Amino acid sequence: MSVPQISVFLESRPGHLRRILDAFVEADINVRGFSASDTGDYGVVRFIVDDANRANEVLKAMGCATAVSEVLCLRLPDRPGELARVMGIIAERDLNVLYTYSLISTYIAVCVKDIPHAEEILRDEPVELADSKDIAARLDGIA
Amino acid sequence: MTATGINEAEKIDVSVKGAALAAANAGKFDQLPIYDRAIECSSRERIRAIQLEKLIAQVEWTYERVEWYRRKMDEMGVKPSDIRTLEDVRKLPFTDKSALRDTFPYGLFAVPLDEVVELHASSGTTGKPIVVGYNDHDMDVWSDCIARLSQMAGVVPSDRVQMAFGYGMFTGGFGLHYGLQKLGCMMIPAGSGNTERQIQMIQDYGTTVLVATPTYALHICEVGERMGYDWATSTLRVGLFGGEPCPPGLKQEIESRMHIVCTDNYGLTEVMGPGVSGECLANRDMQHIAEDHFLWEVVDPETGVPVPEGEMGELVLTPLDKQAIPVLRYRTHDLTRVVTDKCACGRTHARMQKVRSRSDDMLIIRGTNVFPSQVEDVLTSIEGVTPHYRIIVEEVDGLDRMTVQTEIKPETFSDSFEEMDRFRALVAEKLKSVLLVGVRVQLIEPGGIERTTGKAKHVEDRRK
Structure with a gap:
């Protein structure tokens, strides 16, 4: 149970992210979560959207450098200590988190090297994994 | 096969897309057009005889009519009558850009302005521009040179030529325009810019030849691809490039993506404009100099002393037919080598290696000489980057720092900083x-490095 993520290679300069977002608006693509990180010269912006394939096509048509990959999506109950608890489990099971970001604070995307392996491990743990359908069911209609 | 042994089916129609290059690759150069066979394929002895006769007349013309040269030659104690062999050209003074700048606008003109039919200029980066004039005779020579290099690329009179150079004072636009028109082509004077319209015009008018800077041609290619235009089935067949050097990697890329054959030519405003030399399809790295119109020398850029034939040095040109504004021994600052052996295409005129670097665009980075063309060569050899690049040189804490910006291809990107850094390190290592x-x-x-419709500006030196 994982969700597709689109990563875009962008120069860290004003207006570059905006251009991508405008294209999403144009194509009626809903952004459910994102994270932007940079190395000084360039940045990688990662998106979780409602239709990853179509979003990727839009970006490709613009000539963007993109990559589609899978990330785990974990749903956290909205109460203190949940993030610490979930990250604790991941650490105890010796999974290395490459990066993580939250969609809304109770849904966080987590990238690890071996997604199926991590899914296998986390299945029996007290964490709740979400897939695209779960996210849609939960988020659609929420302002 | 017929009784005469000539296979009629072998007759190649070069106006068919891909035919000229296929014929060249098969060594069938007798099937390719040569504009002025009598001149372009004449013996070396005859070429030298033509050159000597013209050189003597040109020096006389210059000495009699241009005070600047008369004074220079008098100071050096050289008279036109001292020029008896081609080697005697070395007795003449060199001309530098400054001579044209100092005499702005008409100081070097050798004919009354009434006789001048066209004026061109190259924009100087500092101070006044370089202004050159042409009379009817000069325009004929120029068109002649352009017609020759166009046919080297397989352009024929039935071609429809879209001019995507800017017109204006720049010699490239009008120079190519007149020459191609003289050949009999239909000129489509699109001018530069408005890329989507350029592609529309190719479609609407059935353009077969595109004249552009290679950088702009690649941009047209990319925009076309994005618009869904199919270059493989396009009427476009030939690209005539100029305005800036075209590295081999860039040319190959454009040829394969646009499905055309591309050649480029060499020239500079000070001695005429484009057309001094042109690329045939036999050796894509060499260009035939129009030797009946230009006398070439290759000299050591430091000392001005000629280097042995075939060795690299600075190209020095003396136009042999230039009436309105004669120039003797013009220092081009372009580095090249020239060979005189016969070319497979049948032409006998000397060939200069494509100019990749100028003696004055050399960068000195922490004491090491670096040419932008070297950077270009490395980048075009790397699979994951596009031919677009920029070099930025700055001084950081008293040390030179050179930054090379290179555009990655979409497929090079991976969602891992580790891998991207590894790729960056590989480029730096190479x-x-x-x-x-x-x-x-x-x-x-991708697309992050600015595309220009004219000459690409690859280097930004922020020092001093």
Whole structure:
């Protein structure tokens, strides 16, 4: 149970992210979560959207450098200590988190090297994994 | 096969897309057009005889009519009558850009302005521009040179030529225009810019030849691809490039993506404009000099002394037929080598290697000489980057720092900083192994390096 993520290679300069977002608006693509990180010269912006394939096509048509990959999506109950608890489990099971970001604070995307392996491990743990359908069911209609 | 042994089916129609290059690759150069066979394929002895006769007349013409040269030659104690062999050209003074700048606008003109039919100028980066004039005779010579190089690329009178150079004072636009028109082509004077319209015009008018800078041609290619235009089935067949050097990697890329054959030519405003030399399809790295119109020398850029034939040096040109504004021994600052052996295409005129660097665009980075063309060569050899790049040189804490910005191809990107850094390190490593000086490499998103419709500006030197 994982969700597709689109990563875009962008120069860290004003207006570059905006251009991508405008294209999403144009194509009626809903952004459910994102994270932007940079190395000084360039940045990688990662998106979780409602239709990853179509979003990727839009970006490709613009000539963007993109990559589609899978990330785990974990749903956290909205109460203190949940993030610490979930990250604790991941650490105890010796999974290395490459990066993580939250969609809304109770849904966080987590990238690890071996997604199926991590899914296998986390299945029996007290964490709740979400897939695209779960996210849609939960988020659609929420302002 | 017929009784005469000539296979009629072998007759090649070069106006068919791909035919000229296929014929060249098969060695069938007798099937390719040569504009002025009597001149372009004449013996070396005859070429030298023509050159000597013209040189003597040209020096006389210049000495009699241009005070600047008369004074210079008098100071050196040289009279036109001292020129008896081609080697005697070495007795004449060199001309530098400054001579044209100092005599702005008409100081070097050798004919009354009434006789001048066209004026061109090259924009100087500092101070006044370089202004040159042409009379009817000069325009004929120019068109002649352009018609020759166009046919070297397989252009024929039935071609429809879209001019995507800017017109204006720049010699490239009108120079190519007149020459191609003289050949009999239909000129489509699109001018530069408005890329989507350029592609529309190719479709609407059935353009077969595109004249552009290679950088702009690649941009047209990319925009076309994005618009869904199919270059493979396009009527476009030939690209005539100029305005800036065209590295081999860039040319190959354009040829394969646009499905055309591309050649480029060499020239400079000070001695005429484009057309001094042109590329045939036999050796894509060499260009035939129009030797009946230009006398070439290759000299050591430091000393001005000629280097042995075939060795690299600075190209020095003396136009042999230039009436309105004669120029003797013009220092081009372009580095090349010239060979005189016969070319497979049948032409006998000397060939100069394509100019990749100028003696004055050399960068000195922490004491090491670096040419932008070296950076270009390394980048075009790397699979994952596009031919677009920029070099930025700055001084950081008293040391030179050179940054190479290179555009990655979409497929190079991976969602891992580790892998991107590894790729960046690989590019830096390859650059260092050739340049012998460490450079900082910056990866830029596809399309992130600005496209120009004219000459690409690759170097930004922020020092001093």
